[in-house]
Amino acid sequence: MKRRWILRLSTVGLVTGLLFGTVAFVQAEPKAQSGDVARGKTLFVRHCTGCHGPEGGGDGYKFHSGPDPAKLTSPSIRKKSDDDLFQTIHEGKPNMPPWNTRLSQEESRDILAYVRTLAK
Ligand code: HEC
Structure with missing residues (x-):
């Protein structure tokens, strides 16, 4: 028993x-929590700093017209959801090319994890 x-x-x-x-x-x-920040940083330096600047401060490139590259350190980026930022990275924005053909889901997740460390 x-x-x-x-x-x-x-x-x-x-x-x-x-x-x-x-x-x-x-x-x-x-999403972001599971991304690899170190790998994301490498990818960010390779693909994103040209426009967004070495520290993501939005100081990489000035366009003649249309929106300037987002300042990724700003609080407004921090407030956006992972889904929103993921969509921007994958589908692009005015003056920002879509990355879904060049980055895998996993790579985008790594980059997003790195971007999350930039926003204060
Ligand atoms: C050719 C220039 C260019 C490159 C390269 C580029 N971006 Fe952007 N990005 C922009 C511009 C311009 C905006 C602002 C668009 C707007 O305000 O509508 C932006 C906006 C963003 C935003 C803000 C989105 C939001 O919802 O407010 C994020 C996050 C971002 N980019 C991430 C990245 C990442 C990650 C990469 C590298 C994989 C990258 N960008 C590469 C030009 C670029």
Whole structure:
């Protein structure tokens, strides 16, 4: 009788553990938090600093017309959601080319993780 209880308890424990483990995994999976900042920095230097400047200060390039490169250190960038910034990186903006043909999802995630370290 006692052994059955222990067995049942450990089954419940196992199932709960699996359940919570899965939830934690699913929550941890998407976007910036999971990106690799160091790799993102390398990619950023290669692809983005030409316009956004070496520190992302928006001082890399001045266009003759249209919007200037965003200042990635500004609080307005910090307030935007990962989804918004992800979309900008993938689909571009006026004066910013889309990167979805050149960067994989994973690379974009790494870059976004790096961009998140710039915004104060
Ligand atoms: C050819 C120049 C150019 C390059 C290269 C470029 N950007 Fe941009 N980016 C811009 C301009 C211009 C804007 C502002 C667009 C606007 O205000 O509508 C901008 C805006 C942004 C924004 C702000 C988006 C928002 O929602 O406000 C982010 C984030 C960004 N760029 C990230 C990147 C990243 C990451 C890369 C490298 C993969 C990159 N950019 C490469 C020109 C560029």
